Amino acid sequence: MDxxxxxxxxxxxxxxxxxxxxxxxFDYGVGILLPFLGKDDTDRRxxxxxxxxxxxxxxxxxxxxxxxxxxxxxxxxxxxxSGFYLALVLMLLALIxxxxxxxxxxKDERPEWRRFxxxxxxxxxxxxxxxxxxxxxxxxxxxxxxADMQYTGxxxxxxxxxxxxxxxxxxxxxxxxxxxxxxxxxxxxIEERAHNAAVRAWLPTTILIxxxxxxxxxxxxxxxxxxxxxxxxxxxxxxxxLAAGWLIRDRQHGWAFAMTAAAIVLTVITVFRxxxxxxxxxxxxxxxxxxxxxxSSSDYTLExxxxxxxxxxxxxxxxxxWTYWVFRQRIGRDDVLEY
Amino acid sequence: MEALxxxxxxxxxxxxxxxxxxxxxxxxxxxxxxxETAYVRTGETVYKQMAKFWGKLLLINFAMGVVTxxxxxxxxxxxxxxxxxxxxxxFGAPLAVEALMAFFLESVFxxxxxxxxxxxxxxxxxxxxxxxxxxxTVSAYWILVANSFMQQPVGYKIGETGRxxxxxxxxxxxxxxVFVQLPHVIAASITTAAFxxxxxxxxxxxxxxxxxxxxxxxxxxxxxxxxxxxxLVILQGHDQAQHMVEVQPMKMAAAEALWDSEDPxxxxxxxxxDTKEREDVFAIRVPAVLSILAYNTTxxxxxxxxxxxxxxxxxxGPGDYVPPVFITYWTFRIMVxxxxxxxxxxLIGLYLMFEGKIETRKRxxxxxxxxxxLPYIANAAGWILTEVGRIPWIVFxxxxxxxxxxxxxxxxxxxxxxxxxxxxxxxxxxxxxYLLNKYAGQVPTEDEGDEPEGARQPTPPxxxxxxxxxxxx
Numbered sequence: 114m115d116x117x118x119x120x121x122x123x124x125x126x127x128x129x130x131x132x133x134x135x136x137x138x139f140d141y142g143v144g145i146l147l148p149f150l151g152k153d154d155t156d157r158r159x160x161x162x163x164x165x166x167x168x169x170x171x172x173x174x175x176x177x178x179x180x181x182x183x184x185x186x187x188x189x190x191x192x193x194x195s196g197f198y199l200a201l202v203l204m205l206l207a208l209i210x211x212x213x214x215x216x217x218x219x220k221d222e223r224p225e226w227r228r229f230x231x232x233x234x235x236x237x238x239x240x241x242x243x244x245x246x247x248x249x250x251x252x253x254x255x256x257x258x259x260a261d262m263q264y265t266g267x268x269x270x271x272x273x274x275x276x277x278x279x280x281x282x283x284x285x286x287x288x289x290x291x292x293x294x295x296x297x298x299x300x301x302x303i304e305e306r307a308h309n310a311a312v313r314a315w316l317p318t319t320i321l322i323x324x325x326x327x328x329x330x331x332x333x334x335x336x337x338x339x340x341x342x343x344x345x346x347x348x349x350x351x352x353x354x355l356a357a358g359w360l361i362r363d364r365q366h367g368w369a370f371a372m373t374a375a376a377i378v379l380t381v382i383t384v385f386r387x388x389x390x391x392x393x394x395x396x397x398x399x400x401x402x403x404x405x406x407x408x409s410s411s412d413y414t415l416e417x418x419x420x421x422x423x424x425x426x427x428x429x430x431x432x433x434x435w436t437y438w439v440f441r442q443r444i445g446r447d448d449v450l451e452y
Numbered sequence: 453m454e455a456l457x458x459x460x461x462x463x464x465x466x467x468x469x470x471x472x473x474x475x476x477x478x479x480x481x482x483x484x485x486x487x488e489t490a491y492v493r494t495g496e497t498v499y500k501q502m503a504k505f506w507g508k509l510l511l512i513n514f515a516m517g518v519v520t521x522x523x524x525x526x527x528x529x530x531x532x533x534x535x536x537x538x539x540x541x542x543f544g545a546p547l548a549v550e551a552l553m554a555f556f557l558e559s560v561f562x563x564x565x566x567x568x569x570x571x572x573x574x575x576x577x578x579x580x581x582x583x584x585x586x587x588x589t590v591s592a593y594w595i596l597v598a599n600s601f602m603q604q605p606v607g608y609k610i611g612e613t614g615r616x617x618x619x620x621x622x623x624x625x626x627x628x629x630v631f632v633q634l635p636h637v638i639a640a641s642i643t644t645a646a647f648x649x650x651x652x653x654x655x656x657x658x659x660x661x662x663x664x665x666x667x668x669x670x671x672x673x674x675x676x677x678x679x680x681x682x683x684l685v686i687l688q689g690h691d692q693a694q695h696m697v698e699v700q701p702m703k704m705a706a707a708e709a710l711w712d713s714e715d716p717x718x719x720x721x722x723x724x725x726d727t728k729e730r731e732d733v734f735a736i737r738v739p740a741v742l743s744i745l746a747y748n749t750t751x752x753x754x755x756x757x758x759x760x761x762x763x764x765x766x767x768x769g770p771g772d773y774v775p776p777v778f779i780t781y782w783t784f785r786i787m788v789x790x791x792x793x794x795x796x797x798x799l800i801g802l803y804l805m806f807e808g809k810i811e812t813r814k815r816x817x818x819x820x821x822x823x824x825x826l827p828y829i830a831n832a833a834g835w836i837l838t839e840v841g842r843i844p845w846i847v848f849x850x851x852x853x854x855x856x857x858x859x860x861x862x863x864x865x866x867x868x869x870x871x872x873x874x875x876x877x878x879x880x881x882x883x884x885x886y887l888l889n890k891y892a893g894q895v896p897t898e899d900e901g902d903e904p905e906g907a908r909q910p911t912p913p914x915x916x917x918x919x920x921x922x923x924x925x
Contacts, residue, residue, distance in 0.1 A: 166563035169518065173556045179525055180548030187540020194529025194536075195858040201530055202869040206876060209519040213880055216515035220887050262537075263860045410541040410618075411611065417621045421549055429556045436564050439571055451566055 118415040119405040122185040123392070125422055126178055127385040133174035134245070134283075134377050139370075140168045142291015144211065144238025145284075148231055150295065150306045157231055158219060158450040163298040165452045166440045168215065170433055172208070184418055188262055188408035189392040196256065196264025197248065200271055204244050211237025219452050242287045243280040247271060249384055250279030250325075253333045255394035258401050262408075265397075275332045282321040286377065289314040293361070293370040300445040308366070315358045322354060322376070333394075335387025346386065350379035456857045458866040459531040462873065466523050467839075468832050469877050473517035475831055478592060478638065479645025480510045481558075481585040483677060488578040498665050501896050505666065506649065507565070507581075512887050514562060516880065523873065525551075531866060535846055535856035542608055542618045543598050546625075550594035558587030592637055593630070600629035602847050603838070604699045616850060629699065632692040639688055640834070642681030643794060644827035649674035650801075651824035652892045654817040657810070661895045671810065675801050682794045689791065690745070697746040700848060701755045702764070703841035706775045707784040708742060709735075710756045717742035717754035720781075727777045730757060768849070775843040783833040783840070790830035797823055 143164050151157030164171075183190040194201060210233045218230030254275055257266040292314055295307035326347055330336055336347075357372035388394070392408055395401035409415065444450075484507050491499030525547060528536050536543075561583035568577050601608075607623030608616045618624060653671040661667065697704045704710075709723045711730045719741035724734045740750045747754075755763075757774055764773040797819065804810050810817075842848060846856045 162567075166567040167560075169563055170556060170560035173551060173559050176522060176525060176555060177548065177551035180544065180551040183525075183529065183536065183540055183544030184548040185544070187536055187544055190529045190540060190544065191533035191536040191858075194526060195531075195533035195861055198530055198858075198861050198865050199868065201526055202872055205523055205526060206872060208522055209876060209880070212519040213515050213883075216511060217883060217887060220512065220891070265860065410544070413621075414541050414545055414618045417618070418545055418548065422552065425549075425552045429552065429560075433556070433560050436560055439564065440567060449570065 118412055118419065119185075119409050120390070121419060122181070122409070122415055123385070123389060123405045126181050126185065127381060129174055129178035129181055130385075131378050131381045133171070133178060134287075134381055135374050136171035136174060137168070138242075138287040138377055139291045139294035140164050140171050141238040141242040141287040142289065143295060144234045144291070145242065145288050146291055146295065146307070146310055147238075148235050150303060150310060151231075154224070154227060155446050155450070156303055157227075158452055159299055159301070159303055159444050159446060159448070160295065161215065161218070161234070161452040162444050162448070162450050163295060165215070166436060167433075169212070170436065172212070181418075181422075185410055185415060186392055186403075186405065186408040187410060189403050192258060192262050192264055192393060192403060192408075193252075196258070196266070197251075197271065199268040200244055200248070204241055207237040207240035207244075209237075211241075215452060219450070239284070242284045246280035246283030247276045249283070250276030252393060253329065253335050253384055253387055255333075255396035255402075257397050258393060258395035258403065259397060260401055262401070262403060275328050278321065278325050278328060282318070282325040285314055285318040285321050286373065286380075289318045289357075290370070290373040290377065293357075293366055293373055296366045297370060298443055300443045301447075304443070308361070308364070311361050311366075311369070315361055319354050319358065322380070323351065326351070329387075333387065335384070346379045346382040350376045350383065353379060453863075455861060455863040455866045456854060458863060458870050459857050459861075460853065462531060462866065462870045463527065464836075464839075465870070465874055465877070466520065466527060468835065469881075470517065470520040470524055471831060471835055472828065473513050473520065474592075475637070475641035475644040475827070476648055477510065477514050477517045478585075478588040478641035479643070479677075479681070480506060480513070480648065481581060481588050482642065483645050483649065483673070484510055485578065485581040485585045487673070488581055492574045492578045498669055501663070501666050502670055503581075505896055506670070508891055509648075509652075509888060511562075511566060512884060512891065516884055518559070520877070521555075530869070531858055531861065532846075532856045533858040533861075535851065537615065538851050538856070539601070539616050539847060541611075542601055542616055542624065545618065545621070546594045546598040546601075550591050550598075554587045554591035554594060556587075558584045558591065561587065589638060592641075593634055596630050596633045596637060597625050597627065599838075600627040600633060602845075603633075603842065604629040605847055605850055610850075616847070629695065632688065632695045636685060636688045636692050636834075639681050639684035640827065640831055642677060643685055644681075644831065646674045646678030646681050647794065647820075647823055647827050650678060651821045654820040655892070656895065658814065658817050658821075663895050666896065668811075672805065675798065675805055678794070678798045679802060682791065682798055686791055686795060689788070694746060694748075697754065700842065702757070702760045702773060703775065703780065703837075704746070705755060705757045705760055706777045706780040706841055707837060708754075709777055709781045710742065710754060711758055712756040713753055713759045714756065715743070715753035716740035716750045717746070717752075719745065723781065725777065725781075730774075771844065771852075773844060775841050780837055780841045783837040787830045787833040787837060790826045790833070794823065794826050794830075 143160060147157055147160050151160050179190070182193075214230040214233040214237060218227050218234070221227070251271050251273075254273070256264060256270065259265050289311055292307050292311035296304045296311060298304075299307060353372045353375040357369045357376065360366075360369035360372060390405045391402045392405060393403040395403075484503055487499055487506065488503040490496070491503060528543075561580045564572070565577065565580040565584060568580060572580070601624065604627060605616070606627050607618060607620035609619050611617040649670055653667040653674065656667040657664065657671065693704065708717075708720050709725050709732070710717060710720070711725075711732070716739065718737040718739050721736045721738060722734075723732055723737070725732050742754050743750055743752045746752065757777070761773050765771065800816060801810075801820070804813050804816060844852045844854070846853045
């Protein structure tokens with residue numbers, strides 16, 4: 114691989130998505146499990162409070178990734194955002210409702226108010242967890258993009274079986290990831306229910322991820338693209354997931370969480386390595402695919418952005434890491450609950 | 453109506469709505485940071501109660517600003533993909549930098565602030581709110597860098613592909629337009645927060661709510677804050693108008709309904725015009741004042757709409773280069789009118805405070821409750837003027853709004869998203885106002901936030917409070 118600026122930015126965007134999926138992945142999982150693991154209002158408040166101080170910072174990873182796509186590969190940003198239009202409307206709707214729900218739900222005592230926003234959190238976590246997988250599936254499988262880099266398909270073209278399997282795979286993977294997070298961050302019985310949820314989520318997750326990888330061999334060319342066949346990263350991801358299953362049963366939740374995180378990291382790496390040097394595959398003609406060269410900004414912009422990113426990303430990691438340290442304790446029913 | 457119209461309407465709805473929350477977040481974060489710093493320095497419980505009370509309202513507001521901001525970022529690609537392709541090289545950079553430098557900062561530290569009351573030393577906790585205020589301000593800067601490129605493109609060239617390409621990042625971030633826009637926006641944000649605090653405090657003083665020290669103190673601080681904000685916003689607005697005359701004379705001509713160039717130029721106080729024929733039907737105008745406002749002299753020509761139209765046709769080819777005069781003219785007057793009304797209210801307030809009998813001035817306090825709306829009206833009018841006054845351009849002189857819209861997004865899709873966002877925004881607005889109203893009306897008891905379960909405790913001695921690192925108060 115020649116490491117030029119375009120490749121560097123492709124890598125940086127991959128890193129931003131890795132950060133996003135690892136961090137926001139468990140946030141989504143927590144939101145999805147909220148109505149099922151929280152037996153009463155106090156339980157649900159404990160569950161929400163585990164991600165209370167951090168979810169907003171986690172979400173900024175994707176906002177930064179979106180900004181970075183716009184800055185470094187404007188054609189990619191323009192084609193994907195105008196092409197996946199209705200899917201993005203749905204995603205935005207979910208993100209809006211979810212963000213507001215965290216802030217609003219405990220600011221009124223009435224049970225129906227709280228129930229409404231709890232389901233808003235569920236819906237707002239479930240939809241993006243599913244849609245991200247669908248989006249990834251379509252990116253690697255290819256979508257109809259014409260010679261002018263315009264998406265010519267419809268919303269329903271995005272809902273093909275392969276992409277839907279991808280969606281279910283991310284949905285269950287994030288749920289598992291979230292269950293493990295909860296088992297680490299709660300007490301007073303909630304951690305036990307979270308453990309049980311993790312046990313139950315593990316098998317479907319593993320089946321779906323393996324199915325997605327197997328389908329990828331037929332539906333996409335990403336495994337032909339990889340330097341090392343059949344893709345060390347995909348293989349590593351599968352191993353991490355298997356290890357997670359064993360660790361969950363062994364009640365090593367910290368290590369199991371690290372393994373689901375590793376599975377997410379390796380899956381994103383597999384996808385981005387499979388795409389490289391493309392960013393969006395055209396199903397009409399290979400030559401119409403968007404690449405890190407024909408979709409990119411000028412070298413000057415990439416240079417400027419590199420300096421800024423290399424300076425500020427470590428700073429962000431430092432203070433975000435610090436907040437995880439500050440809020441490291443388990444949360445129980447007798448804690449002061451903000452949300 | 454077609455996709456273009458719906459896309460424009462959607463942008464108008466989502467950006468005005470977004471900016472409904474942003475100025476209060478910026479201004480109130482700074483005020484809460486100041487208040488909490490006063491708490492750290494003096495140890496007086498009233499400051500802690502103030503920080504908690506206004507902080508809670510800030511949080512309700514902040515969440516709305518964040519989620520509507522995501523729509524703004526996505527919308528450029530969704531509805532304006534040709535614009536995104538054309539300026540991505542330049543416009544994407546400030547958005548990405550904003551997220552990296554500012555949005556992370558405010559989001560992470562707001563979380564720390566909400567949940568960190570009992571976990572962090574007092575000074576560190578106050579520092580978290582300073583970080584939020586810093587993030588919000590830096591965020592405004594980068595967004596205005598992006599917007600300023602649309603008003604006054606600098607530091608670019610048109611590349612071989614026909615796209616605008618960045619050639620000078622420093623020129624982009626020191627765009628003269630940013631330096632007139634940013635202070636105006638920050639001062640407007642301070643004003644918004646100040647009137648918000650004044651109005652709610654006035655309400656409680658009128659109602660003789662318990663814990664009057666909290667509201668009297670808030671009232672006094674906010675009055676000074678309002679004086680600073682509204683004073684700066686007017687002074688800076690003057691500079692901004694002069695800058696506008698220079699780089700976007702058409703916007704100023706439209707805002708003044710000045711049909712023909714004049715030297716010295718009259719200023720319109722009230723005009724009913726025929727925008728088709730481009731002439732006045734009825735007008736009250738003051739001689740020479742516009743020249744003074746534009747150039748600080750009575751002896752200067754201000755260009756009129758007809759001459760500029762002619763000039764632009766020669767420069768850019770045939771077309772209509774006149775923005776909607778009715779909208780620009782009236783939003784300009786609404787903004788300036790609201791601004792001066794606020795200045796008037798603040799001057800009276802300072803006088804009354806000096807007299808020392810603010811609690812007894814019922815009429816004035818009632819007026820302040822209503823005046824909460826004034827900065828919001830001025831903010832919205834200001835942005836409508838700024839954006840509508842640039843029509844037909846999306847990037848001044850480089851790309852028109854018509855050229856910018858996504859070609860592959862059909863009318864039905866934009867309509868669906870327009871309806872969805874408008875409905876959801878409507879519902880959320882109701883919930884938001886309900887909560888703000890509820891929390892603004894709740895009076896914290898004198899010892900709330902100090903000891904759990906309202907155990908009446910005397911104010912801790914100042915020394916103890918100052919040394920209270922990790923103290924569980």
